[in-house]
Amino acid sequence: MASSLLMFSLFIFLASSLFLSHAFPGKHPHSHTSSAQHNYKDALTKSILFFEGQRSGKLPSNQRMTWRKDSALSDGSSVNVDLVGGYYDxxxxxxxGFPMAFTITMLSxxxxEFGGLMKSELQNSRQAIRWGxxxxxxxxxxxDTIYVQVGDPSKDHACWERPEDMDTERTVLKIDRNNPGTDVAAETAAALAAASLVFRRVDPAYSNTLIRRAIKVFKFADKYRGSYSDKLGSLVCPFYCSYSGFQDELLWGAAWLHEATKDPSYLSYIEANGQTLGANEGGNTFSWDNKHVGARILxxxxxxxxxxxxxxxxxxxSDDFICSIIPGSQTPYTPGGLLFKMKESNMQYVTTTSFLLLTYANYLASSHKTVSCGGTVVTPKTLRSIAKKQVDYILGSNPLKMSYMVGYGPKYPVRVHHRASSIPSMSSHPEKIPCSSGFGFFNTQSANPNVLVGAIVGGPDQNDGFPDQRSDYLHSEPATYINAPLVGSLAYLAHSFH
Known part of the structure; x- marks a missing residue:
């Protein structure tokens, strides 16, 4: 679980370590990070393909990640609800449900922001969103009910088995009026609202379904307040505990509903409640848990x-956020120039921050604005250059010359912490591999037999080291919410830098 040790993200400030040597010469002399040209179009294709490897349910005939097969086809049956589909995190x-909703919000x-640059990958991106x-x-x-989880994480983590073989208990968790979960509900509303904009022109009926549902879900989130972690306890914690509270999700959800509907009531809600919802709180971490910075940018x-x-x-x-991450702001970074926030799944902060930089650069450029950080004027071009360096690091411009995207470039992680990728596929080994038997594959030093193309793993340590060990989930586990923001960044870079 890529988030299983993420503790107290509310209290850790994202003073992001982003490196821009040519814009601020002499600040960070990491000359070895100067990069060769990257094939951003290829990386974009692969970043979206990854989501097919995370699919749950009945797979479609056009499934391209062909080593994955149908799985979890009875999800929800224990409570007489159809919960087949969605994504493994x-x-x-x-x-x-909490990180899945955030993934869909960020894909949307x-x-x-960048769909017009996706060319042939736009349809694949829409399909990835619609699966969610x-x-x-x-x-x-x-x-007034949301089913927020399928599966018992403790029992699941005691096994190492393919999703196609899964025989652990498919526990169904829900929130309702008596057991509120404002955080996951408001994030779900944000996802549905954002996705409604994606489908507005190409499938108006589906778009209308999404926005109508988003409105209802947000009302439920706002009316019945409480954190889903409080009621569901060890079934969601420490895996996806809501450490930052639910105020940030209410602001985030309202922002997306305002964006999608232009209904002035959402603007009034934001104006009236912004301060109590922590408009000036939350540091500058942006993740599946903490939405403050994302809401400000939006x-x-x-x-x-x-x-x-x-x-x-x-x-x-938003300007304060920018000033906290430009080079020279005393922010944490690796010797190779990578933003470094946490030991576990650090790449999620790299991808979310890079996306925000490129998005805010667009907003500034369209209004002919810049950011003033003390005596330094930060332009949209500067923000784009910072983001590009972070993406280039992910793709191989780093001390190890390793791509942290599986399947991209000549050198990438091959012992990824991922059950389906690390166990022989149904095609090559149709017999069932029981719960504990899979650990034989987990413990081997062999490369994963199935390449999880496009997956961004947790990334290197604070010294740019990466052992590429399956057991090292802190650094070797991929996640949908790491990839989702990168899709937008790669779309921009694929058609703006050559």
Whole structure:
């Protein structure tokens, strides 16, 4: 579980270590990170393909990750609800609704901002989003109820087995009026609202279904307040505990509903509740748990491009975020120049931050604005250069010359912490491999037999080291929410840098 040890993310500030030697010469002399040209189009294709490796349910005839087969076809049957489909979050076989919703929000935001640059990959991106939203629609079909998890993580983690063989208990968890989960509900509303924008022109009926559901889910989230972690306890913690509380998700959800509907009531809600929802709190970490920075950037768009004056403070706070991550801001980074926030799954912060930099650069450029950080003027070009260096590091411009995207470049992780990838596929080994038997494959030094193309793993340590060990889930486990923001960044780079 890529998030199983992420503790107290609310209290850890993202003073991001992003390296821009040519813009600020002499600050960080990491000359070995200067990169060769990367094939961003190839990386974009693969970053989206990865999601097919994470699919749960009945796979479609056009499934391209062919070593994966149908799995978890009776999910929800224990409570007489159809919960087949959706995504496994990482290298396990549990469907966690909280990070899944964030994944869909970020995939949708990637298409909203950069879909025009995706060319032939736009349709694949939409399909990746729809695989998630179809599931979220099932999970929210009952009024004032959301099914937020399928699977018992403790029992699942005691096994090492293919999802196709899965025989652990498929425990179904839900939130409702008596057991609220404002955080996961508001994130689900954000995902449905953002996705409605993705499908507005190409499938208006589906788009309308998504936005209608988003409105209902947000009302439920706001009316029945509480953190889903409080009631569900060890079944969601420490895996996807809501450490930052639920206020950030309410602000984030309202921001997306305002973006999708332009209904002035959401703007009024933000104006009236912004401060109590922590508009000035939360540091500058952006992740599946903490949405403060993302909400500020999104709301600054309305100020910059739509002249909504009441949102001026969100632009100011977005500028503060930028000033906290430019080189020279005393922020953590590896010797090779990679932003470094946490020992576990650090790449998720690299991909979310890079996406925000490119997105905010677009908002600034469209309104002819810059950011002032003390005596330094930071331009959209500077932000794009910082983001590019981070993406280049992921793709191989680093001291190990290793791509942290599986299947990209000549050298990449081959012992990825991922059950389906590490055990022979159904095609090559049709006999069932029981729960404990899979650990024989887990413990081998052999490369994974199935290449999980496009997966971004947790990444190197603070010294740019990477052991490439399957047991080292801190660094070797991929996750959907690591990839989702990178899709947008790669779409931009694929058609803006040559």
């Amino acid at each position: 990482a290298g396990d076989n549990v469907k966690f 935001w990637s298409v909203i 939203t179809d599931y979220l629609l099932k999970a929210t079909a009952q009024p 709301l600054s768009k309305a100020f910059l491009t739509q002249k909504v004056q009441s949102l001026h403070d969100y632009k100011r706070r």
